[in-house]
Amino acid sequence: MAGSIYAHALEGRTPLARLHPVTAMVWTAAMVVMSFASLDLRLGLGLVVLQIGVALIGRLPLRQIFVVLLLVLPLTLFITVIQGLARPGEALLSIGGLSLSREGVLLGLAITVRVANLALATTNFFASVHPVRLSMTLTRIGLPFKYAYTTVLALRFLPLVLGDLRNIQNAQKARGYDIERKNLFVRVVKIMPLMAPLIVTVLRRAHSIALAMDLRAFGAFPERTWWEEVASPGRADWAVWSLSVLLLTGYLLLGFTL
Amino acid sequence: MNGEEITGAITTRNLSFRYSRAPEPVLKGIDLEIEPGCCVAVWGSAKSTLLMALGGVIPHLISGHMEGEVLVEGLDTHSTPLRELAKRVGIVLQDPENQLFNLTVEHDVVFGMENLRVPREEMGRRLERVLDLVGLTPLRHRPSSQLSGGQKQRASIAAVLAVEPKILILDEPTRELDPLGTEEVFRVLRRLKEDGVTIVLVENDPGQIAPLADRVLFLDDGRVSVDASPRQFYCELREDTRIRMPQVTEAFFRAPPPGEQDVPLTVEEGERAYGG
Amino acid sequence: MADREQLVDSQPGVVDEERIPLSKMSLNVLPGRTDTIGIVSAVMLALAMTGLLQFGERLDTLITGGLFPIAGRVIAFTLVGLGTAMFGAVPGLIVAWVNPFIATATGTSPIAPFFFLTNGLMVVAALLAGRLVRKNIVSFKYALVHTALCAVFLTLAYIPLHVLYFQLPVSQMLIIYAVQALVELIATPILLFSLLRVIKSAGFVEE
Numbered sequence: 258m259a260g261s262i263y264a265h266a267l268e269g270r271t272p273l274a275r276l277h278p279v280t281a282m283v284w285t286a287a288m289v290v291m292s293f294a295s296l297d298l299r300l301g302l303g304l305v306v307l308q309i310g311v312a313l314i315g316r317l318p319l320r321q322i323f324v325v326l327l328l329v330l331p332l333t334l335f336i337t338v339i340q341g342l343a344r345p346g347e348a349l350l351s352i353g354g355l356s357l358s359r360e361g362v363l364l365g366l367a368i369t370v371r372v373a374n375l376a377l378a379t380t381n382f383f384a385s386v387h388p389v390r391l392s393m394t395l396t397r398i399g400l401p402f403k404y405a406y407t408t409v410l411a412l413r414f415l416p417l418v419l420g421d422l423r424n425i426q427n428a429q430k431a432r433g434y435d436i437e438r439k440n441l442f443v444r445v446v447k448i449m450p451l452m453a454p455l456i457v458t459v460l461r462r463a464h465s466i467a468l469a470m471d472l473r474a475f476g477a478f479p480e481r482t483w484w485e486e487v488a489s490p491g492r493a494d495w496a497v498w499s500l501s502v503l504l505l506t507g508y509l510l511l512g513f514t515l
Numbered sequence: 516m517n518g519e520e521i522t523g524a525i526t527t528r529n530l531s532f533r534y535s536r537a538p539e540p541v542l543k544g545i546d547l548e549i550e551p552g553c554c555v556a557v558w559g560s561a562k563s564t565l566l567m568a569l570g571g572v573i574p575h576l577i578s579g580h581m582e583g584e585v586l587v588e589g590l591d592t593h594s595t596p597l598r599e600l601a602k603r604v605g606i607v608l609q610d611p612e613n614q615l616f617n618l619t620v621e622h623d624v625v626f627g628m629e630n631l632r633v634p635r636e637e638m639g640r641r642l643e644r645v646l647d648l649v650g651l652t653p654l655r656h657r658p659s660s661q662l663s664g665g666q667k668q669r670a671s672i673a674a675v676l677a678v679e680p681k682i683l684i685l686d687e688p689t690r691e692l693d694p695l696g697t698e699e700v701f702r703v704l705r706r707l708k709e710d711g712v713t714i715v716l717v718e719n720d721p722g723q724i725a726p727l728a729d730r731v732l733f734l735d736d737g738r739v740s741v742d743a744s745p746r747q748f749y750c751e752l753r754e755d756t757r758i759r760m761p762q763v764t765e766a767f768f769r770a771p772p773p774g775e776q777d778v779p780l781t782v783e784e785g786e787r788a789y790g791g
Numbered sequence: 792m793a794d795r796e797q798l799v800d801s802q803p804g805v806v807d808e809e810r811i812p813l814s815k816m817s818l819n820v821l822p823g824r825t826d827t828i829g830i831v832s833a834v835m836l837a838l839a840m841t842g843l844l845q846f847g848e849r850l851d852t853l854i855t856g857g858l859f860p861i862a863g864r865v866i867a868f869t870l871v872g873l874g875t876a877m878f879g880a881v882p883g884l885i886v887a888w889v890n891p892f893i894a895t896a897t898g899t900s901p902i903a904p905f906f907f908l909t910n911g912l913m914v915v916a917a918l919l920a921g922r923l924v925r926k927n928i929v930s931f932k933y934a935l936v937h938t939a940l941c942a943v944f945l946t947l948a949y950i951p952l953h954v955l956y957f958q959l960p961v962s963q964m965l966i967i968y969a970v971q972a973l974v975e976l977i978a979t980p981i982l983l984f985s986l987l988r989v990i991k992s993a994g995f996v997e998e
Contacts, residue, residue, distance in 0.1 A: 261897050261898075262896060262897055262898040263896045263897065267618060267619070267658070289904075293956070296958070321898060322898075324898070325898040328898075328899070328900070331852050332902070335855060336957055336959070339959060339960075339963075340958065340959075343959070343960045343963065364958060368956075368957055368958060371956070372902065375902070375904070376902075379895045379903070379904060380895075380898050383895060383896045383897075383898070388618060388896070389617075389618065389622060403825075403827075403830055404830070404881075404885070407830060407833075407834050407885055407889060408889075408892060408896075409616075409617060409618060410616055410831065410834045411834050411837065411838060411889045411892065411893055412618060412893070412896065413615075413616055413617060413618055413659070413660070414616070414834070414835065414838055415838055415841065415893060415897075416660055417612060417660070418835065418838040418839060418841070418842055419838075419841075419842050421842075422839075422842040422843070448843065448846060448866070448982070449982065449985055449986075451843065451846075452839075452843060452869075452982065452986060453985070453986060453989045455839050455842065455843070456836070456839055456873070456986060456989070456990065457989070457990070457993050457995075459835040459836065459838065459839045460832055460835060460836070460990075460995060462613060462835055463828065463831045463832040463834070463835040464828065464832075465608070465610055465613035466613045466614075466616055466831050466835075467827040467828040467830075467831040467832070468572070468576060468608070469608060469613060469614040469616070469671075470616060470827050470831065471575075471576055471597065471827050472570075472572070472576075472597075472601060472605075472606050472675075473601065473626055473627035473630060473674065473675070473678075474597070474598045474601045474627055474630040474631050474678075475626075475630055475827055476630070476826075476827060477596075477597070477598035477601070477630050477631060478598070478630070478631075478632055480632065481629045481630055481632055482628070482629050482632050482633060482634060482635060482638070483629060483635070484621075484622070484625040484628075484629060484635065484638055484642075486635075
């Protein structure tokens, strides 16, 4: 796991936490649309700089964010190579009998930047919006609480399930079965000795958890009260909304003209 | 019974229960009166099933054939919705991990209150009270996953107590815990007993049960064969190898000291019995 | 009302052997089992999927940089197919969508938002497969039909992603799609069917 980006939001120390979660959603949506909108490398890089700036203002964990970006590397390297091979044009680089065209490589880089912007947008979002306040907001905009709550449940029990998997892996290793050492393709099917016990374990856990939740009146009433508070949108929120719309419009216009 | 008398009381009348696919009932014709503020420990077979019936889990969440009735504070568990029972009975289960489903201790404690639509100001007051009661105030904002087993069970107890039930049912709460964790949990239970909370529990550690329980029940073949104070309980069942008793009590039966001495349940009592 | 069965006091105080009825595909598939057990089980299956995908991920990153996830899709097809078969449409969607949510919220997979669409299609595939198979969900036929539908839907869904977003040349992609589909059609039905049988014999199936 790259790291728990959301853990930062949990601590609530970022100034961005003062914004209403819907504001964060609107901003992020704008960023995501922008990342899709253009393949111009300059615009894309400009957006990257903007998003890193947001992370800095929000005191978000930059190192973790860069780790996330690094995860993007294998993907984008692969794409760049494919583009370089596939697109015609003057050769930038020649390896063996294959040559990578300049156009292809630039296109690959533009796509890399596109993916980086997507990653930055979502990471910034989850590093600043508290998961409980997120589920509250989802409920308020219409998703029934019992479904909105699955986000919290998932984050809470993820480490446990990963631990269960590790235990099963160790138990199987002790029996001489080690998935790490098997042939790559055979590995896919041979995942059964891990999959089956994990599923059974996890379903039993689910029963236990569901019982405890029912005993604490989960779903007892259609509405509920909240301990967490989400302040109504204030001036900062309106400012961010306006900025999102302006940036998006500007970006799209520039994208068309460049 | 008038209103005051039934708060914190559970009554069963001819309670029988058979699981859907089982040929035999596991509970047969059980009559129990549990007074408010009483602490009852349960031993024997089908004890978890009895606890689930006392708390209303049977029949609401577990299917089977139930006969007779269980009255929780005068309310029939058959006809009362679970959310009404949840306000009166809190249930703590054995696995510390699966009873905390939120991201921090605080969120777990308020969860039940939120579901039952307790107003926010009231939540704050109760949150502080129960955290103080279980001794977890400094860990309020800690992610649940970072707690020790004993702390987790205490957090679960706090979460259950936040809705202010007068009755607490615990099904082997210290089974997954080390001795330190066990002691932490029982310290909380002793405090709750002082506060007048009715406690029904299944617990394997006789050393902890003996000083806490007012009554000990033994379930044999679906019926209550013994219902007595701890001292009488161990006296009556001292020949029964299924019973585990405090070490000091066992020692007392094996090598009784001279003279008429009360059966000791704790080390202190043992010292008095032997030391004089 | 939830429908749990059998707390077995096999040893003093031990509570185990819980049974989750498999919702038969012929009834109550839409919306499926939306009580607490259905929802929580679906979340847990999604987390199991997340864990298992870690294995697949290393494989896929090695081969194609994560762009053409073969092992990942096999695992996803299997688990979404299982979740939908066991609990119906809404829990199936929970299994399908919790995983990209987690991947994004923990920063594990930057292109995770795409998986909301692709995983959602797997639920549709599972529901259709269930319809075609009717009574017997625990069957190789269900597993095979589900996989075939998943392979078709996902290949179609990935075309706009690859062509428009990643600007990849379609003609070359067809070979890769074919390889993916082949591996998926072999591996997934085996895994899914085996899992359904294990679940049944572990007592999680309603007779």
